[in-house]
Amino acid sequence: NRPDILDPALLRPGRFDRQIAVxxxxxxxxxxxxxxxxxxxxxxxxxxxxxxxxxxxxxxxxxxxxxxxxxxxxxxxxxxxxxxxxxxxxxxxxxxxxxERKTRAMSDKEKRVTAYHEAGHALTAWAMPNLDPVHKVTILPRGRSLGHTLVLPLEDRYTQTRSEILDQLVYALGGRAAEELVFHEPTTGASNDIEKATSLARAMVTEFGMSTKLGAVKYGTGDAEPFMGRDYGHQRDYSEEIAAGIDSEVRDIIEAAHDEAWEILTQYRDVLDAMVLELVERETLAKPELERILAPVRKRPPHSTFAGFGKRTPSDRPPxxxxxxxxxxxxxxxxxxxxxxxxxxxxxxxxxxxxxxxxxxxxxxxxxxxxGAPYGGYPPPAGSAYDTPSQYGQGGGQGPA
Incomplete structure (x- = not known):
């Protein structure tokens, strides 16, 4: 169960030289x-x-x-x-x-805040064109979360496009945006959402080469293969100027996603309020109820075309x-x-x-x-960048408050 602590000498050719990752x-x-x-x-x-x-x-x-x-x-x-x-x-x-934590009774104020947080996630997920369908929303406490939104992937996926990741960021910040829009200040419940969104935005810039300013370059070294018994640590291999550029790009990506989440919630504030009322009353909303409530919401237009091609011109020829x-x-x-x-x-x-x-x-x-039954969903443990419970467990993918 702990191949990462094996002596690398044990894994040399002629010894345990065949590792099969399952x-x-x-x-x-x-x-x-x-x-x-x-x-x-x-x-x-x-x-x-x-x-x-x-x-x-x-x-x-x-x-x-x-x-x-x-x-x-x-x-x-x-x-x-x-x-x-x-x-x-x-x-x-x-x-x-x-x-389910039946012994944890939330006050009416906290339940309302949680309902707006989860409804913010659900509404932004519904509006984004590249996200999986919203399957369930609940404000029933479970584990370390006060509530969560579940998006159910239609199929297993192993890669993601830039547009899909940007949609995930909007979805991740939907709960925080709802708190700010309605209550005029954020809560601590969105801490995990922010952590995961920041991690994903940084990966876009430093690992996936999705930054138009910094290009298709991997910044930082991380030669870790824990499942093969090798972990050589992580170190920065770029200048302070590049580090500042990375931080700036990450901030810009997060702010753009935050702004889009805000626009969606502002445009469909009536739908947001209607969902909150039903969540407070029923505590759990399944897909049929969500389809009825979110019917007025229209999908957002696709994100702007990726502009990081440099002097290369993409072909108009279809695949x-x-x-x-x-x-x-x-x-x-x-x-x-x-x-x-x-x-x-x-x-x-x-x-x-x-x-x-x-x-x-x-x-x-x-x-x-x-x-109102305690069958609220939870983000899948894999396939999504948002798979760790926070105070408000956020769904994602696979996910993903």
């Missing part, structure tokens, strides 16, 4: 792992492990095993016979952020189209698995119980939604 499974791998751990357990007919796999980007096999086991325990505690989608959703939140025969078939729930009918194949022991009650008519793809 990352978290993709959506198909997660579904397969879930099916293995689901064997022998009774599930309701509305449970779709393909949907649960999409709900858990970045989860390891052990995380997925905990999800199934936690759902079974929740079902047993509630004297249930079948594991439902609700139990699985709650178990995901428990695995990521811990159980080639991938032939249909080479594309991965995608199921109705968003998974690419080659199934002819778009449905997940049940493994032995996972066939639907013929005696199980039918799901409610309004279940939807994610099962029944209970207003």
């Amino acid at each position: 990352g978290p499974p993709d959506v198909l791998g997660r579904e397969a792992v879930l099916k293995v751990h689901a064997k022998g357990k009774p599930f309701a007919q509305d449970v779709d492990l393909g949907v649960i796999a999409r709900r858990t980007p970045g989860f390891t096999g052990a995380d997925l095993a905990n999800v199934i086991n936690e759902a079974a325990l929740l079902t047993a505690r509630n004297n249930g016979r079948l594991i439902t989608t609700e139990a699985l959703e709650e178990s995901i939140d428990r695995v990521i952020a811990g159980p 080639v189209e991938i032939p249909v025969s080479m594309r991965k078939p995608v199921t109705a729930n968003g998974s690419a698995n080659g199934s002819a009918n778009g449905q997940s194949k049940a493994l032995p022991g996972l066939e639907p119980d013929p005696n199980a009650p039918a799901p409610p008519a309004d279940s939807g793809a994610f099962g029944p939604q209970h207003q």
Whole structure:
């Protein structure tokens, strides 16, 4: 579990010279792992492990095993016979952020501030053209967060464009902007949002080469490979002038994202207030309620074209189209698995119980939604720059208050 503390001499050729890094499974791998751990357990007919796999980007096999086991325990505690989608959703939140803190009662003032913070995240995420759909918003305390907004990625992604990162920055600062707009001062709840936004903006400048002023240059050395047992530390390899330029660029990127978040919230202040009222009343808003509330919000125009090409002129020629025969078939729930009918194949022991009650008519793809129930989402542990809980847990991607 600690390859970073191994002596590099042990990893030389002829010794332990083959290191295989195993990352978290993709959506198909997660579904397969879930099916293995689901064997022998009774599930309701509305449970779709393909949907649960999409709900858990970045989860390891052990995380997925905990999800199934936690759902079974929740079902047993509630004297249930079948594991439902609700139990699985709650178990995901428990695995990521811990159980709901029912003993922590917020004052009406603090609840209202939290509601505006989360609504600010949700509204800006909804308005940005390159962000994943908002899946759930809650002001129920869980773990170290007072509330959180969940965006659910439609597919696993391993790279991000400049426009996608800029949209994430707007989303990250939406909660802080809402506090400033409504209460005329910020709170400590946005500290993690600011930390993550700053880290991402700095990476744009120093690692990703996305600064038009400083160019496609990596600033700073960091020869760290902890999973291969090597970590040689980090050091600055640029001048004070460049350091000042980096700080200036990071500040400009953050300020631009902050300004755009402010513009969105100012333009749709009525929608923001409406969402806060429903959040205070229900505590958790699921995707159907969010779609209704946020219907008036229009997507923002794309960000300005990247201007860091120097004397190089981008081609007007479009990229080639991938032939249909080479594309991965995608199921109705968003998974690419080659199934002819778009449905997940049940493994032995996972066939639907013929005696199980039918799901409610309004279940939807994610099962029944209970207003005010403690099933608020949380940012995914990977796939997003915003995956660490703050006082207001921010969603991102995968994420991401």
